[in-house]
Amino acid sequence: xxxKIISKxxxxxxxxxxxxxxxxxxxxxxxxxxxxLICGTAGTMKSSVCFNSVYYEAVLxxxxxxxxxxxxxxxxxLNHLINMGYDLSxxxxxxxxxxxxxxxxxxxxxxxxxxxxIFADLGCIRKEIKDVKLSSTANTGWINVIKNLVKxxxxxxxxxxxVLDSLSALYVLSKFENPRIELFYIFEFLRDxxxxxxxxxxxxxxxxKYSEFGVEDYLCDGLIYLRLSQFRRAVVREISVxxxxxxxxxxxxxxxxxxxxxxxxxxxxxxPLL
Amino acid sequence: xxxITFAFKNMLQQKTGRLEERWKYDSGTFLLSSPxxxxxxxxxxxxxxxxxxxGKILSIDIDGNLKWAFSAEDNTSEAELMFxxxxxSNSINSSPNIEDLxxxxxxxxxxxxxxxxxxxxxxxxxxxxxxxxxxxIRGAPIVQKFAGKQAGIIFGSSDKNLYFLNAQGKLIWxxxxxxxxxxxxxxxxxxxxxxxxxxxxxxxxxxxxxGDLVWKFETKGKILAQPxxxxxxxxxxxVIVIGSTDGNLYCLTEKxxxxxxxxxxxxxxxxxxxxxxxxxxxxxxxxxSCDNCIYALDNTGKKLWSYETDFWVVASPIVTxxxxxxxxxxxxxxxxxxxYVLDSEGSYxxxxxxxxxxxxxxTGQYGDAITKEPGKTQGKKIWQYQTEGIVVGCAYVQxxxxxxxxxxxxxxxxxxxxx
Numbered sequence: 001x002x003x004k005i006i007s008k009x010x011x012x013x014x015x016x017x018x019x020x021x022x023x024x025x026x027x028x029x030x031x032x033x034x035x036x037l038i039c040g041t042a043g044t045m046k047s048s049v050c051f052n053s054v055y056y057e058a059v060l061x062x063x064x065x066x067x068x069x070x071x072x073x074x075x076x077x078l079n080h081l082i083n084m085g086y087d088l089s090x091x092x093x094x095x096x097x098x099x100x101x102x103x104x105x106x107x108x109x110x111x112x113x114x115x116x117x118i119f120a121d122l123g124c125i126r127k128e129i130k131d132v133k134l135s136s137t138a139n140t141g142w143i144n145v146i147k148n149l150v151k152x153x154x155x156x157x158x159x160x161x162x163v164l165d166s167l168s169a170l171y172v173l174s175k176f177e178n179p180r181i182e183l184f185y186i187f188e189f190l191r192d193x194x195x196x197x198x199x200x201x202x203x204x205x206x207x208x209k210y211s212e213f214g215v216e217d218y219l220c221d222g223l224i225y226l227r228l229s230q231f232r233r234a235v236v237r238e239i240s241v242x243x244x245x246x247x248x249x250x251x252x253x254x255x256x257x258x259x260x261x262x263x264x265x266x267x268x269x270x271x272p273l274l
Numbered sequence: 275x276x277x278i279t280f281a282f283k284n285m286l287q288q289k290t291g292r293l294e295e296r297w298k299y300d301s302g303t304f305l306l307s308s309p310x311x312x313x314x315x316x317x318x319x320x321x322x323x324x325x326x327x328x329g330k331i332l333s334i335d336i337d338g339n340l341k342w343a344f345s346a347e348d349n350t351s352e353a354e355l356m357f358x359x360x361x362x363s364n365s366i367n368s369s370p371n372i373e374d375l376x377x378x379x380x381x382x383x384x385x386x387x388x389x390x391x392x393x394x395x396x397x398x399x400x401x402x403x404x405x406x407x408x409x410x411i412r413g414a415p416i417v418q419k420f421a422g423k424q425a426g427i428i429f430g431s432s433d434k435n436l437y438f439l440n441a442q443g444k445l446i447w448x449x450x451x452x453x454x455x456x457x458x459x460x461x462x463x464x465x466x467x468x469x470x471x472x473x474x475x476x477x478x479x480x481x482x483x484x485g486d487l488v489w490k491f492e493t494k495g496k497i498l499a500q501p502x503x504x505x506x507x508x509x510x511x512x513v514i515v516i517g518s519t520d521g522n523l524y525c526l527t528e529k530x531x532x533x534x535x536x537x538x539x540x541x542x543x544x545x546x547x548x549x550x551x552x553x554x555x556x557x558x559x560x561x562x563s564c565d566n567c568i569y570a571l572d573n574t575g576k577k578l579w580s581y582e583t584d585f586w587v588v589a590s591p592i593v594t595x596x597x598x599x600x601x602x603x604x605x606x607x608x609x610x611x612x613x614y615v616l617d618s619e620g621s622y623x624x625x626x627x628x629x630x631x632x633x634x635x636x637t638g639q640y641g642d643a644i645t646k647e648p649g650k651t652q653g654k655k656i657w658q659y660q661t662e663g664i665v666v667g668c669a670y671v672q673x674x675x676x677x678x679x680x681x682x683x684x685x686x687x688x689x690x691x692x693x
Contacts, residue, residue: 099353141357148356 040226058115308667325366386411409433430455472497489530495520517542534575540564562587579620581653584610607665
């Protein structure tokens, strides 16, 4: 699908991050259908920030979202989210951990008017499909699994949003011989399907680059950078929007807090306010 | 003086007629390779056979009507299907080969797929047998007949092996290479028959029919083109001519020594056509390059002329007399969506053509003359026809050009004289 050209800026629909203080600084959210890289080192709440956006979209706008976890198991992820206070009873929750039964699983959601969160536990699938002959032969095998899964959900019940957790894990599963070319086609695949996508990028501890190959920064439409900032013995999380196409962005660094079941971005500069 | 005479002769002997579409067939999917034209069912009429990106072999008659279709679908489980690129997992990337493989008087169709299966169909599109390789089969398989009603099928695979099967689909041997094989091999009949092919690391191999290495030749790019084998002059031995994605066309002896190479500024992906263009008893070489040009070289590798299209020329050019005037023309398809028919001799641009400079200097005047370098022979376009997609290959039969485009449309273009 070709990207639509708008005639006035109000026509650009946006997906909020549901982070108070941040959405106001990006014209209300990320443009629909855009691909955003969520970058950060371990412990910066990358997964939670992504989940927060897709959860509220499902609850408030009855959207369908796919959370693709390549390493963290479904129970571990769910326990984490429930512990954060997300009420999953407000949406349909579907787990995909068997590649041979997807059509049946998706049919459960077809008639529902509630929003849906679909969790694909690829770690579990990896353990289950040891016998599948193609899983280990082709470099592109796992990328095809992700593409086919996304396409299937989009075709069967419609798919609005997705989170890929994480790109770094995908690179371990699939060897990219020509990353620039192969990533270009993956990004174009997501754009063609018109799905708002969050791709999680695990940064090295020295935060020397946003992504593994460097090209992801250029290929994506938006880049949100999460980091930990230490001042004496206190550590705070910080968030900044490095780039977001078609958006007037305040690129300042905000402190990121999760309080009362809500994310908040606060003005506080790079150092924690003591 | 000779050149001046030739230039004026060329100016006066303008070709007449035009290219017209006779019919168009929509395959409904993408196409990646040239069609093959053969009378496969011995009914006296030719059929057009081609493969599609969604894994089908179609046979259409010479008037553009579907005769039969064969679908190369796998019995793959839902879980296995998830690991495949469903849009191209059964893709047929190269032209089928048509031969009477089992010597029963009927032709068989041999082709490979991205899923690594080699299929052999009868002349009505019914599966005779299939063979599973360990990787994709992207180059066309070749069929070679031997004495004593024996035949072999030779093909390369992305599993880095060159396979040799007998006519019943039994593996006779396979030869491991350094990298994936996407080129189509060629069998070279010399004192010792040789199988010549290239791999993705740019090595050209020559093997015996038993699969023993005879020689290797290194280039600096992938080998996607099929080698051509021909004697270029009356006084010389046969040579192997093969292009590489390093941009060079290599001319090798049958022992693998370099005779000459010719550099272009783009990858050479198609087989070079070797033919006596000017009927002087010596062969010329015609090929396309991804520097957008169609080239004609003499037998020493010297450029006779080139013609620049607007995009890559990947498919092999066809040399034939399309307008029955006794002279050969060159038919070449380009990624710029056009089919070009070129004069095989090119045209000589004079250093100074009386009156031309005055005309082309005037506002609103435009012609071929200002795009040509004076004092050199240039490729000369006679006709051009715009198709609906990238031209991935073409074939020729009885004044008809059959053009396959990536968009899935097959055009039958015909030369019509003005009278």
